[in-house]
Amino acid sequence: MKKILVLSGMLLAFSIKAQFSVNIQSQPDFNEQEAILYTLNGSKDIIVTKEKSKGNVWTFKYPKSYSGMMKVYFPNTNNSVSFISENKNISVQIETKANKIQNVIYQDESNELMNSIQESSQKKEIILPALVQIKEYYKDNTDFGKALVAEMGKLSGANNIDQTKHPFVYYYNTNYNKFLSTNPEKKVTKEDIVNFIDKSNDMLESSSLLRPILVSYLNVGGNTNVNTSVDTLIDRLNVETPRGQTVLSELIDIFDVYDMNDFKTKYLTLAKGLKCTITDRLASTIKSNTATDIGAVFPAYKxxxxxxxxAKSIADVKADKKVVVFWSSTCSHCENELPQLLAKYKDLQAKNIQIIGMSLDTDKNAYTTKIAAFPWINDSELRGWNSSFAETYNIHATPTYFILDANNKIISKPSHVxxxxxxxxxK
Structure with a gap:
């Protein structure tokens, strides 16, 4: 679920002047009316505005300068298409089949370039090593050998990007190759990463690079030095600045994902204790965590x-205790853990304990097939991580468990079945 930040002033600006436009065109048989435009802040998608289809075309007017990742989400069919902005008009055509996007055709220069570079990088990482091995069995003077050499030369070549013409494409690919590539040119140090996060321009927040770079930073420091690594970074950035608060928010979420509860508690406490102005990004992290703390009343959900x-809602379910589990049919851990709940279901019923399964599936057939074996309450919006309850309940991984009392107060947050x-x- 994505946080909604729609301001009346922004809506007014849309009606007055657009800095650039986003044009999405689909085939006539795509059965979708509404589309939602998102920008990016760290790892959080931020809703900008919504538009209705006009002849299978959605046109969004963006009122101010923005360089970074964007996305359009189609809520009725649970489709999305991602692209970049370099503060220029964007044009995307989508090809669909049975109301699912099959192919995306980028028609503006920036997105064509970005897509081409991404495809080339994937081939370089996946195909080039295989071609190197195959080449050993063919002589260079044969037709196939010549073709192999030519293709390897193409894949080995560097992508030359004009930074002045395509600043975001340059920024993203340069820093991805430096900090996240599987074959970096040189080893990156903790100090390199701290300097980059500290001194980078605003495209860091809109690039989608921040969270994976933070994970890389923690890995470089090693499990025994997490406290020192995080404190060093936080001290350098200053948590009273917007970037410091965005990084703090991302770190809290990372610790949540990886069940590093002591670290999550420490830095969430730091966030809650700040006396300065809190950014929307950090405020949303504090709010979602506070709402799902032990002792809090489980947030309402119909x-x-x-x-x-x-029952019409989780609160309407009557039981002495409730076990709410967020899961997915594509989750390997769920595949192992939910059958263990099933084996003890009658014992739980005998204690007047009800299980409520909330699925983050997208495939209706996979979901209905799976829940046929689960006799407890099941529900799903079939929107995956776009499900509204994902943010409401601060869900970052599956399975996630909550135990509620009869009054829907959270009394435990088990890590495993x-x-x-x-x-x-x-047990």
Whole structure:
């Protein structure tokens, strides 16, 4: 679920003047009316505005300068298309089949270049090593050998990007290759990463590079030096600055994803104790974590299309205790853990404990097939990580468990199914 930041002043600006436009065109058989435009802040998609289709064309007017990642999401069909902005008009054509996007054709220069570079980089990382091995079996003077040499030369070549003409394409690919490539030109140090995050321009927040670079930074420091690494970075950035708060927010989420609870608690406490002006980005992180703390009343959620219940919401479910589990049919850990819940389901029922499964699936057939084996309450919006409850309940990974009392107060947040069963003395 993506945070909505729609300001009346921004909406007024849209009606007055556009800095650039985003034009998305689909085939006539694409059964979608509404589309939502997002920009990016760190790893968070930010809603800008919504538009209705006019002859299978969606046109968004963007009122101010923006360079970075963008996305258009089609909520009715759960499709999305990603692209970049270099503060110039954007044109994208999508090809669909059975209401699913099959192909994306970028028609503006910046996105054509970015797409070409991305395809080339994938081939370089995946195909080039295979060609090097194959070449050993063919002589260079044969037709196939010549073709191999030519293709390897193409894949080995550097992508020359005009920084003045395509600043974001240059920024993204230069820094991806330096900090995240599987074959970097030289080893990157912790100090290199700290300097980059500290001194980079605003495209860092809009590039999608920030979170993976932070994960890389923690990995470079090693598991035994997380405290020192994070404190060094936080001290350099200053958490009273917008960038410092964005990084702090990203780190809290990273610690949440990887079950590093002590670190999450430490830096979330730091965030809550700030006396300065808090950015929207950090405020949303504090709010979502506070709403799902032990002792808080589980945030309200009305079921979308529930099975095995007549209840209209999680709060309406009557039980002495409730186990809410967020899962997906594509999650390997869920595949292992949910059958363990199933094996103890009758024992849980005997204690008047109800299980509520909230799925982050997108495929209706996969979801319905899977829940046929689960007799407890199941519900899904079939929108994956675009599901509204993902942000409401601060879900970063599956499975995620909450145990509620009869009044819907959070009394435990088990890490694994074994912790759930141990809580109820069923292990």
């Amino acid at each position: 079921f979308h299309s529930p099975v095995n219940t007549a 074994g912790d759930v069963l141990e809580y109820f003395k069923l």
